[in-house]
Amino acid sequence: MTDDLNIKMKNLDKKARGYALKNAIAYNGKAQQGAVISSLFTEGLEKQDMKKYGKKISEIIQEVNKLSLDEQKKEFESFKDKLSKREERDGLPELPNVPKSGVIMRIAPSPSGPMHVFHGINAGFSFDYVQKYGGKFYVRIEDTNPENIDPKAYKLIEEDAKWLTKGKAIVVIQSDRIKLYYDYAEKLIKKDSAYVCTCSAEAFRELAKEKKACPCRSQTIKENQEAWKKMLNKKGFKAGEAVLRFKSDITHKNPAMRDFPLARINESKHPRQKSKFRVWPLMNLSVSVDDLEMKMTHIIRGKDHRDNALRQEMIFKVLGKKYPWVSFLGRYHFKDMEVSTTQFRKGIESGKYKGWDDPKLPTLISLKKQGYKPEVFWKMAEHIGLSEVDKILDKKEFFKLLDEFNAP
């Protein structure tokens, strides 16, 4: 490790080794990068240091994980007194800017089936914080795409959410809030921050690629208000003929940020709302509106939402609101099992599994039936730690750990 960081943090490499040993001893000889890094943050390591030193820290962890549990325990003796006393207990790092009234956080599952282990862990992070600071925890079912909805999933997710949080979760269904999204679409049009685009998707893409505005971008507010009415009207635009776009920055260095769509027409029958609506908000509109209306303070989400977070921040800005604090999580994989609702469903349909609660499935409903307590997910989140690093997990080891967390 280079000198400047060693001066700043007083022997960071030794501390990294110490925390890796401590974490490994607590968890079957295998230290988790996220947990070690969380501990180092309490010692003064900062997020921006990770680019430079992340690799070194992960090498130290790998070295420690190669040792036997006995070797780890022996070596740890010499570290005991050198680590910060604050880290005697496991836990997630403190959040910045926590209001006196507590934090408001959420998870946002889509209704394609019940929740599984990885939903449980991701919920564990946010719910752990809500328990620590007080506040509210939302489970928001994101069903504004009429496609890919399992009508039974609503009830299943609601039950999962209730179990996972001992009844504390507030369950909200987005498709019940369509009128609210329309209000905001109209607000954005009125602020000249959204316009109805009637170009084909391809024509728009070609123009945007060259940082050129399409002709619709210069429509007046009044023209956009008229065109929006035509989107809502069954006798107006047809599906695919018009979308509502956010007026971001057509020269933005990231092409994905250039005038992204906010709403579209889709006349497919919605399993919950039937044929009540023909214009559906896209996630960047509905998520922004909900995070704003629900007064979200902190958001912990998958890192695949990084671009969306930027888009949503742009919408907040136009509406004169401060965007919540955000942290991103890496993805999890079992090296010996694909955790995918689609695959589970196929297995149920082919008779491989008896149902969503089959003991072979890592769904929450199955784990609940097997006697796991929801606390295992809060503990697992603390163990894995807030980190953007992807994690490949061994299913057997993972469940061994879950069993330990489940022990009375």
Ligand SMILES: [Zn+2]
């Ligand atoms: Zn256009």
